[in-house]
Amino acid sequence: MDKAYLEANFTPPGVASVIWNDQIWGLPETMEGIALVYNKDLIAEDDLPDPDDFADLMAKAAAFRQANPGLYYLCNQGLGNADAYHVAPIYFGHGMPGYVDDAGTVYLNTEEGLAAANWISEFSAYAPAETSHEICQAMLTEGQAGMWWTGPWAITSIEGAGIDYGIAPMGKPFVGIKTWMLTKNGLDRGNAEAAVEVMKWWTSTDTMLARVLQTKEIPANAAALADPEVQAMYTVGGFGASLERGIPMANTPFMDALWGPVGDATTAIWTGAQTPDDAMETAAMAAEESIADMQ
Secondary structure: OOHHHHHHHEOHHHHHHOEEOOEEOOEEEEEEOOEEEEEOOOOOHHHOOOOOOHHHHHHHHHHHHHHOOOOEEEEOOOOOOOOOOOOHHHHHHOOOOOOEOOOOOEOOOOHHHHHHHHHHHHHHHHOOOOOOHHHHHHHHHOOOEEEEEEOHHHHHHHHHOOOOEEEEOOOOOEEEEEEEOOOHHHHHOOOHHHHHHHHHHHOOHHHHHHHHHHHOOEEOEHHHHHOHHHHOOHHHHHHHHHHOOOEEOOOOHHHHHOHHHHHHHHHHHHHOOOOHHHHHHHHHHHHHHHHHHHO
């Protein structure tokens, strides 16, 4: 298998997830991540933002707040709570290629990172000051917020509340990828070729189609995701459209140095404790010091 095989069979995040230091480490199976889940009673399709335009998201949030005093357009638990995962679509959607790369290069204090940080600072005027999973869930289900930036794990509670909901993409989310990998034992025992054939079969279009139609998981196999039967499954098609745009969860160990600094910087920006420039500079320095220790 080479990169051409991966690109012919899997979504872009799926392909990127299994390549580290220019080597292929496995085959992607399924994807998971977040999208905008909105209450159709409060948000019409015309009220949805352009998924590539954060200025449009800002303008729509401001207009919604003005037209609906006391209500919010959007709740994201990473805004108001130290959470680098849920704010990733904002940073990556502004052009940041990831928080860190395989070489240990940190992208926080960059033009793209600062643009995202400034957007977050301005957006704080139109969103709830304090958030968490529970707060955002309550705000959506109780009609206090029009949208919740969340994942498939939240759908049960939304359906349980009787919300007529829609799913829309925005920015570039962090995408978790479940992956098949070959153990060293498989190679040492002479079973590598057979194991790889099993991996290829399990991640093939036909196999993933049969599975996804039962489990409602989001396949990393591109043809399976695009299949009309799969697209007709609302949550799979809706979240799939968001995740195809995303960036895979970093497979480099350097990512361990970013979770805390990104969450802390975002919170400092959100609360006004630091300016966007100072917060991103501080976060970048903290991450780079940790990475230097790891190296």
